[in-house]
Amino acid sequence: GxxxxxxxxxVICKSGTSVKIECRSLDFQATTMFWYRQFPKxxxxxxATSNEGSKATYEQxxxxxxxxINHASLTLSTLTVTSAHPEDSSFxxxxxxRLAGVYNEQFFGPGTRLTVL
Amino acid sequence: xxxxxLHLPTLSVQEGDNSIINCAYSNSASDYFIWYKQESGKxxxxxxxxxxxxxxxxxQRVTVLLNKTVKHLSLQIAATQPGDSAVYFCAFTSSGSAxxxxxxxxxxxxxxx
Numbered sequence: 522g523x524x525x526x527x528x529x530x531x532v533i534c535k536s537g538t539s540v541k542i543e544c545r546s547l548d549f550q551a552t553t554m555f556w557y558r559q560f561p562k563x564x565x566x567x568x569a570t571s572n573e574g575s576k577a578t579y580e581q582x583x584x585x586x587x588x589x590i591n592h593a594s595l596t597l598s599t600l601t602v603t604s605a606h607p608e609d610s611s612f613x614x615x616x617x618x619r620l621a622g623v624y625n626e627q628f629f630g631p632g633t634r635l636t637v638l
Numbered sequence: 639x640x641x642x643x644l645h646l647p648t649l650s651v652q653e654g655d656n657s658i659i660n661c662a663y664s665n666s667a668s669d670y671f672i673w674y675k676q677e678s679g680k681x682x683x684x685x686x687x688x689x690x691x692x693x694x695x696x697x698q699r700v701t702v703l704l705n706k707t708v709k710h711l712s713l714q715i716a717a718t719q720p721g722d723s724a725v726y727f728c729a730f731t732s733s734g735s736a737x738x739x740x741x742x743x744x745x746x747x748x749x750x751x
Contacts, residue, residue, distance in 0.1 A: 525681075527681075555738070555739075562646045562746075563646070563743075563744075564727060564741045564742065564743050564744050565682070565727070565741045567738060567739075570738060612679075614681050614682070616681075616739075627739060628684075629674075629681035629682045629683070630681050631680055631681045632679070632680060632681045634679070
């Protein structure tokens, strides 16, 4: 099966610091990776779409200077939350996509719980 | 992609009963639909999918029904078990959507002993 990992699974940081979250596709090459944010008891909100070797496409209302995305290879994408503040505390989930016919097939990571003090 | 950030509706069922979880979508261009299960503190897990050229698809203990006329999708879980307790999300996309998924608001399923 297609496995996506995220690291770290949980992080606590002080306000003003930056936090990097890694997303890896372990057994397949991902043409596209997606980053989502999820608040408690809410649905997943797409933050950005990332293609290997190109700039990420951010959704409306998501600050690209705040949430830096790097997609250096077909198996790794990183999300850096810069100058984190308590309102950035959330559950961040990535997914990796490989094309299945004309439809995307997305595989989700286990998520990263960020708590900013 | 868009997602609906509503508070989760809840569904409680007795163990052994069947569960039906519903989802509505608005984009008539949506042609691929997926149900995900999300347990607390974990990422979404694929359950079953269906394409718009079908109106029913069955898996192990799960059935997905698609009604394109009223833009409605449902997930039926047979003989619900305690391990089925989770949040269930529908998601949809179209072939021309740059592979983005739009998530529904989700339903919290609680299985009662």
